[in-house]
Amino acid sequence: MGINVKVGCYHCGQDCGLNTLVLGEKNFCCKGCLSVYQILNENDLCTYYDLNHTPGLRQDEAARSDKYLFLDSPEISAQIIQFQNGNRTHVSFYIPQIHCSSCLWLLEKLNTLIKGVLSTRVNFATKEVLVIFDPLQCSLRQLVETLDAIGYAPHLSLHELSHQKLPSVNKSLIYKLGVAGFAFANIMMMSIAQYFGKGAGMESSIFKALTYISLVVSLPVVFYSASEFYNSAFQSLKKKYINIDLPISIAILITFLRSLVEIYLQQGSGYLDSMAGIVFFMLIGRWAQSKTSTIIHFDRDFNSFFPIALNVIKSDTQVATPISKVKKNDIFQIYNNEFIPLDAMLSKGEAMIDYSFVSGESLPVKVKIGEIIYAGGRQTGEKIELVAIKEFSQNYITNLWNHSVFNRKKSEGKDTYDTIANYFTATVLVIGVIAGFYWYSQSEMHKMWNSITTVLIVACPCALLLSKQFTYGNVLRLFNNLKLYLRSSDVIYDLSKINSIVLDKTGTITEKQFTVKYHGATLTQDVKINLVSLFSQSSHPYSRAIIEFLSIRNSKSILNFKEIVGSGIEAWIDDQYYKLGSPSFVGHQFDQKFLKGSIVCVIIDQESIGHFQLETAIREFFPELVHKLKSSFKLHILSGDHSKSAEKIQLLFGENVPVLLEQKPEDKLKYIKQLQEEKDQNVAMIGDGLNDAAALMQSEVGIALVEGNNSFTPKCDAVLEAGSLQYLPYFIKMSGTAKKIIVAVFAFAVIYNIVGLYFAVIGELEPVIAAILMPLSSLTIIFLTYVLSNIMSSHYLKSYPSKSI
Amino acid sequence: MSVIIILLVVSILIAGSFLIAFLWSVKDGQFDDHFSSSQRMLFDDKKSLNKKN
Numbered sequence: 057m058g059i060n061v062k063v064g065c066y067h068c069g070q071d072c073g074l075n076t077l078v079l080g081e082k083n084f085c086c087k088g089c090l091s092v093y094q095i096l097n098e099n100d101l102c103t104y105y106d107l108n109h110t111p112g113l114r115q116d117e118a119a120r121s122d123k124y125l126f127l128d129s130p131e132i133s134a135q136i137i138q139f140q141n142g143n144r145t146h147v148s149f150y151i152p153q154i155h156c157s158s159c160l161w162l163l164e165k166l167n168t169l170i171k172g173v174l175s176t177r178v179n180f181a182t183k184e185v186l187v188i189f190d191p192l193q194c195s196l197r198q199l200v201e202t203l204d205a206i207g208y209a210p211h212l213s214l215h216e217l218s219h220q221k222l223p224s225v226n227k228s229l230i231y232k233l234g235v236a237g238f239a240f241a242n243i244m245m246m247s248i249a250q251y252f253g254k255g256a257g258m259e260s261s262i263f264k265a266l267t268y269i270s271l272v273v274s275l276p277v278v279f280y281s282a283s284e285f286y287n288s289a290f291q292s293l294k295k296k297y298i299n300i301d302l303p304i305s306i307a308i309l310i311t312f313l314r315s316l317v318e319i320y321l322q323q324g325s326g327y328l329d330s331m332a333g334i335v336f337f338m339l340i341g342r343w344a345q346s347k348t349s350t351i352i353h354f355d356r357d358f359n360s361f362f363p364i365a366l367n368v369i370k371s372d373t374q375v376a377t378p379i380s381k382v383k384k385n386d387i388f389q390i391y392n393n394e395f396i397p398l399d400a401m402l403s404k405g406e407a408m409i410d411y412s413f414v415s416g417e418s419l420p421v422k423v424k425i426g427e428i429i430y431a432g433g434r435q436t437g438e439k440i441e442l443v444a445i446k447e448f449s450q451n452y453i454t455n456l457w458n459h460s461v462f463n464r465k466k467s468e469g470k471d472t473y474d475t476i477a478n479y480f481t482a483t484v485l486v487i488g489v490i491a492g493f494y495w496y497s498q499s500e501m502h503k504m505w506n507s508i509t510t511v512l513i514v515a516c517p518c519a520l521l522l523s524k525q526f527t528y529g530n531v532l533r534l535f536n537n538l539k540l541y542l543r544s545s546d547v548i549y550d551l552s553k554i555n556s557i558v559l560d561k562t563g564t565i566t567e568k569q570f571t572v573k574y575h576g577a578t579l580t581q582d583v584k585i586n587l588v589s590l591f592s593q594s595s596h597p598y599s600r601a602i603i604e605f606l607s608i609r610n611s612k613s614i615l616n617f618k619e620i621v622g623s624g625i626e627a628w629i630d631d632q633y634y635k636l637g638s639p640s641f642v643g644h645q646f647d648q649k650f651l652k653g654s655i656v657c658v659i660i661d662q663e664s665i666g667h668f669q670l671e672t673a674i675r676e677f678f679p680e681l682v683h684k685l686k687s688s689f690k691l692h693i694l695s696g697d698h699s700k701s702a703e704k705i706q707l708l709f710g711e712n713v714p715v716l717l718e719q720k721p722e723d724k725l726k727y728i729k730q731l732q733e734e735k736d737q738n739v740a741m742i743g744d745g746l747n748d749a750a751a752l753m754q755s756e757v758g759i760a761l762v763e764g765n766n767s768f769t770p771k772c773d774a775v776l777e778a779g780s781l782q783y784l785p786y787f788i789k790m791s792g793t794a795k796k797i798i799v800a801v802f803a804f805a806v807i808y809n810i811v812g813l814y815f816a817v818i819g820e821l822e823p824v825i826a827a828i829l830m831p832l833s834s835l836t837i838i839f840l841t842y843v844l845s846n847i848m849s850s851h852y853l854k855s856y857p858s859k860s861i
Numbered sequence: 862m863s864v865i866i867i868l869l870v871v872s873i874l875i876a877g878s879f880l881i882a883f884l885w886s887v888k889d890g891q892f893d894d895h896f897s898s899s900q901r902m903l904f905d906d907k908k909s910l911n912k913k914n
Contacts, residue, residue: 157900180896
């Protein structure tokens with residue numbers, strides 16, 4: 057053999073192995089990548105490769121020709137198309153492959169590739185592409201097929217159809233914030249002039265003019281920006297409970313009315329600057345708290361995972377039919393790696409169904425003709441034909457999803473802070489009333505009104521709200537840096553109360569991929585090629601893992617190939633008889649101590665060459681993580697698997713941790729319910745598949761693990777990058793600390809309030825003091841929460857291996 | 862001294878026009894996607910790059 061020089065694919069950058077396809081001076085790893093290059097080269101779009109080095113993603117094979125048949129059906133395409141008017145059709149696709157500037161460039165040059173495309177616009181943040189095309193010149197199907205051919209297949213699913221636009225960032229909040237900021241800055245400018253001008257002999261006409269201008273500028277704040285608080289207060293009153301926005305709304309309105317009275321009576325310029333300041337700072341807080349990631353979808357249900365339509369065979373022709381319209385006894389086709397969306401019976405072909413999505417079991421199950429395949433399974437291998445036995449709405453997985461758990465609403469947003477705030481408001485009111493009575497008994501009517509209103513103005517619970525919003529906002533940001541994305545800031549509060557952690561096994565504790573080791577005689581390049589040729593005939597996950605391990609993409613023709621499912625394969629190749637498979641299959645005795653993980657033996661012409669050892673490795677940080685978690689939380693392991701690795705898990709977690717195997721989705725749900733109801737635990741569930749979805753919803757905090765950013769997550773409270781699971785103790789600890797920071801900062805702010813209250817009660821709160829106190833206390837709160845949470849965070853992170861982010 | 866009032870009104874009007882510009886840009890989606898716009902302006906239609914192929 058020649059020297060094995062590693063050659064990277066010009067399109068995707070992966071190692072080409074021996075199977076390099078060469079075109080010009082460029083190497084490609086597979087036909088798929090080559091064909092993308094050819095398309096781009098023909099159309100003079102090779103700038104794609106100049107902008108970034110190897111910008112593509114591995115293609116393997118081109119899409120089959122009838123994959124997008126369903127897009128020709130007007131019924132389905134009407135659901136996808138956003139807007140149509142004569143020769144302009146607008147359609148928006150979600151393309152998860154978008155990752156670099158080359159993608160951006162190529163997708164926006166789509167018009168050179170397809171005739172009829174008028175314009176394309178990429179939104180990089182949401183990975184969405186808006187395409188405007190002329191339906192007379194190109195069809196929707198052609199458009200999607202071209203996108204697929206260049207490696208940007210749009211994600212088309214029922215879910216994306218039903219919710220066309222996700223409400224990304226609440227823009228009205230930003231408008232309100234902008235208006236409040238503008239008003240606050242301008243009013244402040246005039247107020248400062250008034251404070252200092254008053255003593256220095258400012259003309260009264262100018263003083264008055266400044267006051268009126270301030271009043272005009274403050275109007276949009278009162279009537280527009282602050283509506284954020286009025287609405288929320290009004291909503292809570294309707295539901296018959298008091299939330300923190302009610303006292304704030306009262307304070308804003310009283311400040312404004314009091315200022316109006318003062319201006320009317322020509323006593324001064326009022327507290328308009330304070331009012332605009334309160335609204336401005338609190339809107340910033342609200343904005344910081346609402347800044348959750350827009351890329352991550354937290355509300356995916358099973359519909360996102362299923363295809364939109366099936367190719368139903370009716371009198372020898374294929375008809376694309378929307379899933380909901382597939383009837384009982386319809387015959388449909390499913391290809392390799394596609395999901396089976398409804399319960400069906402196998403009628404043709406060899407089915408190896410991977411149910412990992414539903415049950416968590418990672419090994420595919422062989423299904424014979426006439427047997428039933430349940431919805432949620434994924435075919436691995438050849439094309440199969442199935443007969444539907446239930447309609448889509450009645451199948452197992454849809455039913456599971458309609459379980460009441462998914463309709464339950466989590467944390468209404470009412471927490472301890474609201475309660476504290478209510479007490480605080482009540483106390484302030486009492487103080488105000490007492491002060492009022494005192495001045496009334498002294499018959500000082502002016503001072504009475506003065507003290508009642510200023511007490512309310514100074515001591516509104518804004519400090520509490522601000523400390524909560526800014527702390528949560530900063531904690532969200534810190535968590536995002538470590539790749540934990542929360543659905544909303546309320547999850548921080550839930551996370552701080554966790555005392556039980558339930559872990560899924562496959563994909564959570566263990567890695568998804570097998571680690572392969574080879575023991576035995578050195579494999580020559582020829583043998584390697586033979587092995588790859590053999591293993592590539594089998595769709596068993598072990599075979600695929602070994603092919604990946606050998607990293608060769610060459611294959612030869614094979615004679616008499618035979619696969620005994622669950623045991624191994626045998627065949628003739630190069631006049632040699634190969635037998636590959638489990639020790640019992642090849643008839644080989646093994647020393648027990650080697651039997652760790654799964655073994656695939658290699659026998660050539662009756663002679664044992666060696667064996668591959670496959671293990672689903674436990675994530676390397678787990679021993680350390682278990683050690684940290686065990687001291688403060690109760691751990692539970694639930695797994696859909698019934699594999700032998702249970703012992704290894706038990707060993708890792710110690711004897712006191714329950715490890716439950718063969719758990720169906722309902723079992724997991726029940727187990728968590730039991731923990732919550734009988735043992736009064738607050739549960740955090742960590743899982744990855746759709747099989748964990750119900751459990752994720754039932755738990756107080758459901759965390760979905762993802763690997764890479766293209767993964768799809770079920771409905772959950774938080775999405776965590778798998779590698780960051782090691783930071784779990786930090787996340788929980790930090791959430792608890794966030795609570796303490798809020799209280800500490802709040803206590804600090806109360807000091808300001810007491811000073812303010814003192815002046816207010818004696819009825820002599822000068823506008824100057826109010827104007828200085830209010831923004832100063834807000835700024836101090838913002839500063840303190842930021843500094844405290846950052847210090848605590850980096851303190852906690854010291855015990856973790858440093859990671860450059 | 863009344864000139865100061867005129868100056869004040871003018872300055873608020875200028876500040877107001879910036880506010881409108883800000884609101885407009887938010888509405889237009891300028892802050893939705895930080896990556897695309899910054900990259901898009903760097904793309905240029907030079908055909909010469911393909912000559913080396």
